[in-house]
Amino acid sequence: MSRLSLEVSDVRAEALDVLLVELRRAGGGALEPFTPGAHLEIELPNGAIRHYSLTNDWRERDRYVIGVGRAANGRGGSDFIHQSLRRGAMLISSPPRNNFALDLEAASHLFVAGGIGVTPIMSMVRRCEAEGRDWRLVYAARNAQRAAFYETLRGFGDKVRFHFDDQAGTVLDARRWLAERPDGQHVYCCGPQPLMRAVREAASHHPAQSVHFEYFVAPAAEPPGEAADAVPRPGEFRVELRRSGLSLVVPADRSILEVLEANGVKVPFSCREGLCRTCETTVCAGEVEHRDYVLSTEERAKSKTMMVCVSRARSPVLVLDR
Numbered sequence: 001m002s003r004l005s006l007e008v009s010d011v012r013a014e015a016l017d018v019l020l021v022e023l024r025r026a027g028g029g030a031l032e033p034f035t036p037g038a039h040l041e042i043e044l045p046n047g048a049i050r051h052y053s054l055t056n057d058w059r060e061r062d063r064y065v066i067g068v069g070r071a072a073n074g075r076g077g078s079d080f081i082h083q084s085l086r087r088g089a090m091l092i093s094s095p096p097r098n099n100f101a102l103d104l105e106a107a108s109h110l111f112v113a114g115g116i117g118v119t120p121i122m123s124m125v126r127r128c129e130a131e132g133r134d135w136r137l138v139y140a141a142r143n144a145q146r147a148a149f150y151e152t153l154r155g156f157g158d159k160v161r162f163h164f165d166d167q168a169g170t171v172l173d174a175r176r177w178l179a180e181r182p183d184g185q186h187v188y189c190c191g192p193q194p195l196m197r198a199v200r201e202a203a204s205h206h207p208a209q210s211v212h213f214e215y216f217v218a219p220a221a222e223p224p225g226e227a228a229d230a231v232p233r234p235g236e237f238r239v240e241l242r243r244s245g246l247s248l249v250v251p252a253d254r255s256i257l258e259v260l261e262a263n264g265v266k267v268p269f270s271c272r273e274g275l276c277r278t279c280e281t282t283v284c285a286g287e288v289e290h291r292d293y294v295l296s297t298e299e300r301a302k303s304k305t306m307m308v309c310v311s312r313a314r315s316p317v318l319v320l321d322r
């Protein structure tokens with residue numbers, strides 16, 4: 001997998017506990033292009049691997065800008081960036097990947113952002129605005145001091161509605177914004193889990209392909225797309241590997257990825273939570289129980305690939321291209 005060597009060219013505060021980090025190609029030169037909603041998978045000098053959305057204009061080829069919120073219960077990524085990352089530091093990154101793309105066929109776009117979840121949406125807003133697309137943003141934050149891009153977003157007038165918990169005395173009621181959706185509108189949501197869950201529930205009667213989510217932490221509850229009455233988690237099943245010729249049993253308490261690793265089959269991985277697509281594997285035969293957060297409804301239906309770090313089998317045997 002190709003990796004990029006990036007130099008930190010700027011680090012600055014965007015809001016309370018939110019930093020913007022500007023990255024440029026080490027040694028200069030154009031960067032790989034990206035589309036709004038894309039993210040980078042970055043290897044931090046402290047060994048942590050994290051995914052950060054690109055917030056800048058998709059036409060810029062000389063820099064990537066990511067927004068990093070300080071996580072209250074972080075696992076070392078945001079703390080490191082807030083405390084130790086300085087201009088001139090070198091980072092290794094994946095090329096931009098996009099699991100949260102704008103649907104350019106949509107008649108209009110409703111963005112629902114919570115906290116640092118505004119970062120991918122900022123890039124999407126920039127494109128919609130540049131191309132004259134019909135868009136609206138509802139942006140919730142604990143207070144105005146923590147709202148990243150507050151001044152920029154205020155400049156868009158009525159297209160942006162802010163919700164600040166401290167002023168409203170309560171959290172955003174997502175149902176209100178999704179109650180009456182015009183035909184052809186697509187919804188995009190990124191933010192804390194309670195907000196994502198509320199939007200998912202409020203949009204449950206809308207076509208699944210018109211509602212888009214960006215997860216950076218796996219939800220604690222049922223994965224999205226798995227109905228409450230989905231087939232129960234199966235126990236043991238077998239994977240047959242077409243290229244390596246192995247036939248392996250996957251116990252109920254281990255992932256396919258773990259079993260492959262234990263048997264010497266190398267599979268690239270990063271998040272191990274179904275969030276990044278790094279472990280995506282071609283399915284040759286068998287029925288998959290998808291538990292990831294990146295495949296679209298169509299991709300799930302076709303089931304040509306699966307994320308072996310989290311997804312499992314509904315059939316007794318899965319045949320994989322490994």
Ligand code: FES
Pocket residue numbers: 268269270271272273274275276277278279280292307308309310
């Ligand atoms: S390792 Fe990230 S989706 Fe599997």
